[in-house]
Amino acid sequence: MKAHRQPAPNNERKISAQQGSVFPGAHASDTRPTYFEEDAQWLQEVTQYIQQNIANNHYSIAQLANDVAISERQLRRRLKKLLGVRPREYMIQIRLQRAYHLILQRKYRTVTQVAQAVGYRDTGTFRDSFQQWFKSNPLELLNT
Numbered sequence: 001m002k003a004h005r006q007p008a009p010n011n012e013r014k015i016s017a018q019q020g021s022v023f024p025g026a027h028a029s030d031t032r033p034t035y036f037e038e039d040a041q042w043l044q045e046v047t048q049y050i051q052q053n054i055a056n057n058h059y060s061i062a063q064l065a066n067d068v069a070i071s072e073r074q075l076r077r078r079l080k081k082l083l084g085v086r087p088r089e090y091m092i093q094i095r096l097q098r099a100y101h102l103i104l105q106r107k108y109r110t111v112t113q114v115a116q117a118v119g120y121r122d123t124g125t126f127r128d129s130f131q132q133w134f135k136s137n138p139l140e141l142l143n144t
Helices: 035-051 061-065 074-085 087-104 113-116 121-136 138-142
Strands: 014-016 034-036
Touching: 014 061, 034 035, 034 061, 034 138, 035 061, 035 074, 035 087, 074 113, 087 113, 087 121, 087 138, 113 138, 121 138
Parallel strands: none
Antiparallel strands: 014 034
């Protein structure tokens, strides 16, 4: 028989993803899952590890799982349940959000510098991912 999660006791507060910075770039119109404060804290921890290693293009899902002290399989399951994405996709989202902010802050002069600052080795892959995510060319954004 499968174990089911018990309803939240009165002292366990449910929160929405829009209430925190768990989803970089979350908009008020986004429909995000509601989850428990414990989950939000765990997501913040995961996000912090990714952000701390953002420029490291060798930072892997295995290292992330080790940093948050769970197996890769559990990391994948938990992120999929809470956010609807796999760990690799979440890492990409965080990297692209950081790149967007770096471009807006004019911290770097070239797309290659921005790509490297967020852990991309290949500028073409970065550009394609950025365009797909933001529907905007990073070079055009950098030059505006």
